[in-house]
Amino acid sequence: MTVESSPSPQTGVAQDTHEPRVAVSALVTNLREYGLVLALIIIMLFFQFTTDGTLFKPLNLSNLVQQNSFIIVMALGMLLVIVAGHIDLSVGSVAGFIGALGANMMVTWQLGLLSNPLVASIVCLLVGAAIGAAQGYWIAYHRIPSFIVTLGGMLIFRGLCQAMLGGGLSVGPLPVSFKELSSGFIPELLGVWTLVPPTVNAAGKTIFGSGVQLQMTSVILGLIGVAAYAWFGLSARRTRERHGYQAEPFALFVAKTLIVSLLTLFLVYQFAIYKGLPIVLVVMGLLIGLFVFVTKRMVIGRRVYALGGNPKAAQLSGIKTERLTLYVFINMGVLSALGGLIIAARLGQAVPAAGLGSELDVIAAVFIGGASAMGGVGQVIATVVGGFIMGVMNNGMSIMGVNVDWQQVVKGLVLLGAVVFDVYNKNKA
Amino acid sequence: MASTILEMRDITKTFPGVKALSNVTLSVEEGEIHAIVGENGAGKSTLMKVLSGVYPSGTYDGTIVFRGQECQFAGIHDSERLGIVIIHQELALVPMLSIAENIFLGNEHASYGVIDWNANETRTRALLKKVGLDEDPKTLITNIGVGKQQLVEIAKALSKQVKLLILDEPTASLSEKDSQALLDLLLEFKRQGMTSILISHKLNEVSRVADHVTVIRDGQTIETLARKDVTEDRIVTSMVGRSLDDRYPPREPKIGEVVLEVKDWSVYHPIHAERQVIKGIDLNVRRGEVVGIAGLMGAGRTEFAMSLFGRSWGRRITGTVLLDGKPVDVSTVGRAVDRGIAYVTEDRKTYGLNLIDHIKHNVTAANMKGVSKRGVIDDLRELAVANEYRAKTNIRTPSVYQLTGNLSGGNQQKVVLSKWLFADPEVLILDEPTRGIDVGAKYEIYTIIARLAAEGRAIIVISSEMPELLGISDRIYVMNEGRIVGEMAASEASQEKIMRAIIRGEGKAAS
Numbered sequence: 001m002t003v004e005s006s007p008s009p010q011t012g013v014a015q016d017t018h019e020p021r022v023a024v025s026a027l028v029t030n031l032r033e034y035g036l037v038l039a040l041i042i043i044m045l046f047f048q049f050t051t052d053g054t055l056f057k058p059l060n061l062s063n064l065v066q067q068n069s070f071i072i073v074m075a076l077g078m079l080l081v082i083v084a085g086h087i088d089l090s091v092g093s094v095a096g097f098i099g100a101l102g103a104n105m106m107v108t109w110q111l112g113l114l115s116n117p118l119v120a121s122i123v124c125l126l127v128g129a130a131i132g133a134a135q136g137y138w139i140a141y142h143r144i145p146s147f148i149v150t151l152g153g154m155l156i157f158r159g160l161c162q163a164m165l166g167g168g169l170s171v172g173p174l175p176v177s178f179k180e181l182s183s184g185f186i187p188e189l190l191g192v193w194t195l196v197p198p199t200v201n202a203a204g205k206t207i208f209g210s211g212v213q214l215q216m217t218s219v220i221l222g223l224i225g226v227a228a229y230a231w232f233g234l235s236a237r238r239t240r241e242r243h244g245y246q247a248e249p250f251a252l253f254v255a256k257t258l259i260v261s262l263l264t265l266f267l268v269y270q271f272a273i274y275k276g277l278p279i280v281l282v283v284m285g286l287l288i289g290l291f292v293f294v295t296k297r298m299v300i301g302r303r304v305y306a307l308g309g310n311p312k313a314a315q316l317s318g319i320k321t322e323r324l325t326l327y328v329f330i331n332m333g334v335l336s337a338l339g340g341l342i343i344a345a346r347l348g349q350a351v352p353a354a355g356l357g358s359e360l361d362v363i364a365a366v367f368i369g370g371a372s373a374m375g376g377v378g379q380v381i382a383t384v385v386g387g388f389i390m391g392v393m394n395n396g397m398s399i400m401g402v403n404v405d406w407q408q409v410v411k412g413l414v415l416l417g418a419v420v421f422d423v424y425n426k427n428k429a
Numbered sequence: 430m431a432s433t434i435l436e437m438r439d440i441t442k443t444f445p446g447v448k449a450l451s452n453v454t455l456s457v458e459e460g461e462i463h464a465i466v467g468e469n470g471a472g473k474s475t476l477m478k479v480l481s482g483v484y485p486s487g488t489y490d491g492t493i494v495f496r497g498q499e500c501q502f503a504g505i506h507d508s509e510r511l512g513i514v515i516i517h518q519e520l521a522l523v524p525m526l527s528i529a530e531n532i533f534l535g536n537e538h539a540s541y542g543v544i545d546w547n548a549n550e551t552r553t554r555a556l557l558k559k560v561g562l563d564e565d566p567k568t569l570i571t572n573i574g575v576g577k578q579q580l581v582e583i584a585k586a587l588s589k590q591v592k593l594l595i596l597d598e599p600t601a602s603l604s605e606k607d608s609q610a611l612l613d614l615l616l617e618f619k620r621q622g623m624t625s626i627l628i629s630h631k632l633n634e635v636s637r638v639a640d641h642v643t644v645i646r647d648g649q650t651i652e653t654l655a656r657k658d659v660t661e662d663r664i665v666t667s668m669v670g671r672s673l674d675d676r677y678p679p680r681e682p683k684i685g686e687v688v689l690e691v692k693d694w695s696v697y698h699p700i701h702a703e704r705q706v707i708k709g710i711d712l713n714v715r716r717g718e719v720v721g722i723a724g725l726m727g728a729g730r731t732e733f734a735m736s737l738f739g740r741s742w743g744r745r746i747t748g749t750v751l752l753d754g755k756p757v758d759v760s761t762v763g764r765a766v767d768r769g770i771a772y773v774t775e776d777r778k779t780y781g782l783n784l785i786d787h788i789k790h791n792v793t794a795a796n797m798k799g800v801s802k803r804g805v806i807d808d809l810r811e812l813a814v815a816n817e818y819r820a821k822t823n824i825r826t827p828s829v830y831q832l833t834g835n836l837s838g839g840n841q842q843k844v845v846l847s848k849w850l851f852a853d854p855e856v857l858i859l860d861e862p863t864r865g866i867d868v869g870a871k872y873e874i875y876t877i878i879a880r881l882a883a884e885g886r887a888i889i890v891i892s893s894e895m896p897e898l899l900g901i902s903d904r905i906y907v908m909n910e911g912r913i914v915g916e917m918a919a920s921e922a923s924q925e926k927i928m929r930a931i932i933r934g935e936g937k938a939a940s
Binding site: 239240243245297298299300302303305306309310312313314315316317318319320372376377 | 738739741761762763765766772774779780781782783784785786790794795797801804805806808809812813848
């Protein structure tokens with residue numbers, strides 16, 4: 001239904017009243033994102049408290065990242081699928097299947113060069129792309145609902161995964177170099193800097209608070225990242241102002257940049273005093289950056305939003321909607337495959353249950369991040385935050401010793417709560 | 430003297446930051462047809478939502494007196510219980526249910542939850558007879574046309590013992606013939622003593638059936654005119670607050686050589702494969718020329734335009750398209766756009782806009798190349814483009830970051846127009862460019878059309894409103910049942926001539 005816009009006999013004045021309105025609307029439109037980040041921080045503080053400080057311990061942070069990165073990697077693909085107005089239920093099974101395929105290539109089958117971990121991984125990603133294309137073909141060109149096609153895919157690839165592992169067996173151990181993908185840390189190029197030298201007490205134990213050593217490569221990378229973030233934000237502001245457009249209020253900008261930077265530096269510090277940044281975190285960070293750029297700045301990203309918002313209008317605007325849908329599913333296939341490799345690398349072997357049920361965590365991350373089930377709405381950063389909310393809850397509740405059954409209940413309630421909050425907000429606006 | 434059935438006194442309704450209605454007064458006599466006219470955004474729909482309880486009592490100021498009783502509706506059910514029934518512009522029927530199921534939806538004849546289908550059907554037949562609709566009650570809604578769907582809505586209203594029937598732009602998507610039938614039906618109801626409120630943009634309809642006309646502008650009642658005082662000029666003047674000397678902007682056509690020529694264009698129906706919808710159309714349009722295509726609903730005009738525009742409609746499409754005398758391939762939308770053809774849809778909400786995205790993104794959607802380099806969007810350039818077209822087409826919003834779904838019909842139409850203007854087409858096909866928008870916005874659209882023609886573009890306008898075609902075109906094609914049945918210079922054309930061409934064409938098709 002149309003909400004008729006207010007009659008505006010003051011059209012001429014509108015320009016003048018423009019600026020404060022933009023400032024307010026910038027705050028309002030971003031309110032949800034801020035709210036989401038706030039929710040994540042509250043949840044983190046909650047578990048930090050209930051787990052007696054275990055959550056933020058360097059070792060646990062590394063675990064948290066390694067356990068949840070595959071969810072976030074797959075959620076990036078799922079975001080585009082959902083924004084395009086579809087769903088993919090097969091991602092968990094595809095991840096499992098690819099893990100089994102990769103493990104067999106590297107361990108069981110003697111394929112020469114193809115058994116090299118790197119080559120095998122690339123082949124696995126290509127197989128993922130082919131799986132995405134096969135499913136996307138039916139969805140895009142034959143208009144079979146994605147729910148049905150990927151439900152089929154979910155059964156098929158789980159079955160293939162189990163068949164490939166000889167029914168209930170596991171294949172391993174995987175090569176050490178491959179396991180680095182999940183459990184490795186970036187190589188230390190600059191050396192370790194001892195911040196506080198270790199003091200050994202009489203009992204031969206290091207005293208708490210001493211023996212802090214920083215992995216300098218990680219620290220430098222963190223500093224570069226934060227500096228780049230601030231610099232890009234500032235230069236974007238400058239360009240806007242130079243062209244006479246109102247940017248968001250300066251105080252808001254500073255506050256936002258400061259909070260994000262401090263949070264990042266804090267986390268980097270925690271990693272640096274342990275073993276440095278996990279490789280999988282760096283991979284994930286690069287992917288997140290890439291997808292932010294694609295969705296915000298690239299034509300193809302914009303077209304996915306247009307497709308999800310109104311497929312008929314998109315088509316009549318000259319967008320090749322079928323091909324675009326196919327691309328979205330190919331992308332999903334590749335990321336599912338990457339997710340599968342990450343799982344296998346973390347476990348050190350391929351198991352029949354790898355990735356089982358993870359499609360639900362992935363989809364939940366996207367919806368907690370505020371994407372619309374109708375398509376056309378959703379943000380990368382919000383999805384990542386949504387993924388971390390799920391991850392922190394998983395991790396926090398495990399440390400607390402909450403029963404797995406009850407963990408699911410809590411996660412379900414959080415998902416419902418997030419969506420209810422969204423609907424309530426929209427109706428209020 | 431007739432008694433007053435409804436009085437709304439000093440109705441004031443504020444939304445955050447906007448006063449939508451301020452001290453609106455409306456008084457409707459028993460047994461009359463009372464028309465409410467006003468520009469989009471003037472507050473007509475808001476007023477009707479207050480009356481029907483969509484905005485419950487307490488969210489507005491003022492009093493409503495219906496049949497001598499002061500009313501405080503908490504919701505639509507309260508107003509419907511008293512016999513106030515509103516039929517919205519967007520019909521609220523379930524497409525995959527039958528006529529009978531729709532009419533008694535939520536109001537079924539049932540005992541203990543078990544529906545008595547015979548009783549429903551018998552009553553449906555009686556109701557359909559009343560509204561003059563000859564259809565089987567078991568027919569699915571999706572299988573009947575919009576005109577008939579409108580009648581089903583009215584039958585549904587009658588089933589609720591309606592005392593006051595409110596119709597919100599009932600003829601907006603109806604053909605001339607169906608509109609006439611609907612108005613006749615209203616007059617028939619009036620003879621039977623029913624009271625109706627008619628909200629309409631179409632002044633000829635209003636002056637034909639209304640006993641009183643209330644004009645609303647900027648959320649205020651301007652005046653209520655009795656039938657004898659109603660003239661189109663008078664209404665137009667008080668609607669827009671200024672006099673429109675001319676309904677159409679003056680222009681001096683500078684017509685050049687032929688830009689687009691279509692030869693022997695034939696199209697078959699996408700589902701009923703044996704049905705030929707377009708039967709060998711020849712047509713051309715020149716640089717700087719505005720060519721109108723007249724015809725009744727179902728003549729095949731939209732189907733022709735969409736099949737031409739990247740084969741967006743139909744199957745087994747044959748024929749040649751020449752641009753500047755050379756045959757061109759326009760078999761996909763992308764190619765058609767690249768060759769300089771643009772099609773502005775008749776149904777902006779379904780085919781024209783991404784309603785959940787803002788103006789800026791909608792304006793650039795058909796020409797992303799214009800705001801990007803190597804696939805990367807230049808955000809500032811895009812913002813500049815959006816602002817430029819907002820100014821050019823006079824889209825009235827505080828910023829280009831408004832969601833298009835929240836805009837009025839006129840503003841939405843301007844966004845769709847902007848989108849295609851930014852694609853910089855040689856040939857612009859406008860399908861019902863002023864459907865469902867108010868007089869003031871119409872004039873602005875006509876002005877834009879005139880300016881585009883003056884820039885040397887070739888323009889095809891499809892419209893069901895004959896005065897509009899006569900007012901803005903240089904040449905008019907008349908279409909009927911998939912054929913061109915007449916071609917005339919606008920200076921020699923008249924409504925009678927067009928109708929005669931259609932009727933003669935019908936005779937030809939039959940023989």
